[in-house]
Amino acid sequence: MSSTLSGNTLTAEAQAQLRHDLRTPLNHIIGYTEMLLEDATAPEQRDRLEQALGGARAALELINAALGSARRIVPGDVAQLYEALQAPRETIVEAVSRLLAPEPNGDGAVNADLRKILSAADQLAPEPTRTPADVKSSQTPAPSAPPVAAQPSQARILIVDDGAENREVLRRRLEREGHAVETAENGRRALELVAARPYDLVLLDVLMPELDGYAVLDALKGSPATRDIPVIMISALDELEGIVRCIERGAEDYLHKPFDPVLLRARINASLEKKRLRDLEIEYLREVNRVIEAAAAVEGGHYRPGTLAEVTRRDDELGHLARVFDNMAQQIKAREERLRDRVRDLRQEIEMARRDSKETESALDGGNLRSGENFAQRYEIIAVMGRGGMGTVYRAKDLELEEEVAVKTLRPEFVADKTLLARFKDEIRLARRLSDANIVRTHDFGEWAGVCFLTMECVEGITVRELIDTRGRLGVSATLAIATQLAHSLAVAHQHGVIHRDIKPQNLLVDEAGVLKVMDFGVARLAERSTANTEAGLVIGTPAYMPPEQLMAEQVDARSDLYAAGVVLYECLTGQLPFQAGSVISLVAKLLKEDARPPQEVNPEIPPALSALVLRLLAKRPEDRVQTAVDLGSQLAALG
Amino acid sequence: MSRILLVEDNEMNRDMLSRRLQRKGYEVTMAVDGRQGVDMARSGGYDLILMDMSLPEIDGWEATRQLRAAPETKTVPIIGLTAHAMAGDREKALEAGCNDYDTKPVELPRLLGKIEALLGGPQ
Secondary structure: OOOOOOOOOEOHHHHHHHHHHHHHHHHHHHHHHHHHHHHOOOHHHHHHHHHHHHHHHHHHHHHHHHOOOOOOOOHHHHHHHHHHHHHHHHHHHHHHHHHOOOOOOOOHHHHHHHHHHHHHHHOOOOOOOOOOOOOOEOOOOOOOOOOOOOOOOOOEEEEEOOOHHHHHHHHHHHHHOOOEEEEEOOHHHHHHHHHHOOOOEEEEEOOOOOOOHHHHHHHHHHOOOOOOOOEEEEEOOOOHHHHHHHHHOOOOEEEEOOOOHHHHHHHHHHHHHHHHHHHHHHHHHHHHHHHHHHHHHHHHOOOOOOOOHHHHOOOOHHHHHHHHHHHHHHHHHHHHHHHHHHHHHHHHHHHHHHHHOOHHHHHOOOOOOOOOOEEOOOEEEEEEEEEOOOEEEEEEEEOOOOEEEEEEEEOHHHOOOHHHHHHHHHHHHHHOOOOOOOEOOEEEEEEEOOEEEEEEEOOOEEEHHHHHHHHOOOOHHHHHHHHHHHHHHHHHHHHOOOOOOOOOHHHEEEEOOOOEEEOOOOOHHHHHHHHHHOOOOOOOOOHHHOOHHHHOOOOOOHHHHHHHHHHHHHHHHHOOOOOOOOOHHHHHHHHHHOOOOOHHHHOOOOOHHHHHHHHHHOOOOHHHOOOOHHHHHHHHHHOO | OOEEEEEOOOHHHHHHHHHHHHHOOOEEEEEOOHHHHHHHHHOOOOOEEEEEOOOOOOOHHHHHHHHHHOOOOOOOOEEEEEOOOOOOHHHHHHHHOOOEEEEOOOOHHHHHHHHHHHHOOOO
């Protein structure tokens, strides 16, 4: 360990580095001064240059004396040397500054060399940041000395320069300003460092071996990860072409060596401020994006509350928006969870109903079509699914699309009137547009061998009619599950201008997952007209679910469906109809003069708010009811 | 006119020394690191090489050894330059293959004397 002296002394390497750091600027000062002296003719000019040269020689002597290789050097010696160097340094600066002439009158080339001398002289200035640790003292740093806390305004700056002296000058300057500085001695190393950690600013030398400043600049600006880091190019060449080339390639600014300290600081601060504002803008956009993504997640049903926690802490408009949004999303989430619970209850009801009535399916007798029969040259009949007032529903295989469908044949008396049939087709055309999880999809209308038929989505399920018939009244949460989904399906249909006209438990299918599917949208149009036409009261379907205006063949609108929904919910909750009568005439009479008994009176388990909501759906005059299906959905959601 | 290859990484040193040598009548070409210096020297045409010893990529010591090992540059005179000015640097430089050695700050008359001695007379 001959090169390392014991105790608080500098290692041989540290001494060598220090000698190098001080002799290099002196080399510049002496070299340029002597060169200028060779050209100088005016006595006053020569005097100044001689003064500067004298200062440089004095400084060199001080350095040689202090850093002679045989000496043991302690950090105190270094501080003392720097102090001693200030007198000759001031002599140099004083002499050279007086020679600097304003550019239009002065010689540009001479001024450039004079500035180089001043820049070199700057490197002889004492360093307040220079500590024993910085000059590689062999002594371990005192453990009591805490690291200086980073100031908020401090920036992380990377200096890229192949010249060790230039790196050092810049590093010292910037560290004095309070910045955290790292250096790279070539372009390759610079790209490695930038890839490894974020910087606020890069100072980039133009002329470097191998990868030059232009190539590094191109690499930085070509990558999305680094293109927002401002780059200030530095070069000894003060050419317009070079400056333009850098700015065109995305450099923030351009500085030429030797640096004017004031200009350097101003440009660096300006770049950092721009970067800070850009960072704020990028962060803002990122957070706006987070809110947008959260909105999509809510729609897609996979929003996790708290996702926006970071954004909600902002105290600006965006933070406020995020808080409101997060709150809403959490409510939606809670509502969805309640709905899931209700559906689970509903499924339990379905399972039990199935167990209770095994005979339901077998009770159905066959329709006109037989199993295995080919119908309309497209459908292979599998089995009868159900029979209604208007016809028979078969499960069939669509041979064209290799898919199971439901085929509903319509009794001839319903399609006899060609005008009515045309209107019915209009209605089906509208219904075909409805596509929703809560609606049984209508596929097609056709006529084959004199039989009119509809094809629909084939849903394996149980009707709410069967549920009520086998279970009696349903629980509150199962009813709410039905009500919420019924309200949703009506909202979708009404939005498309389709009114169901025949909402009743027979038309509400619940599949095995507890999803309610409303069927026969548009179909009731046919039945209603037939009723009106046959006068004497071939009453199709079930008048018990019809509102007064429909029974009296007045104007029917979306609110008529809401009345029917009210009857269905009444029946689900209580197991009985709100009004019971033997004929249409007595039913109408009852409807007009009697109010339904509040469901809560029939079944005390029903919450008062739900009971009141059902009564509001059953209002005699459409304008007294809940007005829209969307509104019904919100009111159901508000019930908790 | 003698051609000198100046291998120097410090921009200001390159600028200053090349200009001073040009004023004295030398044709100066510059390399900015050891690798470039070796490549340029081996492509030929230089009468003398001024080699800074602390260089990026390949330092001056290694570059000198490589030049001495290559047949085309085996005999080209090399003057080592360093600002470190450590005791023993001179011997080390000569050992690596330098013909002479000088320190920075450059004393031009002294350096010119060494150059002229190796080239066999002033320009």
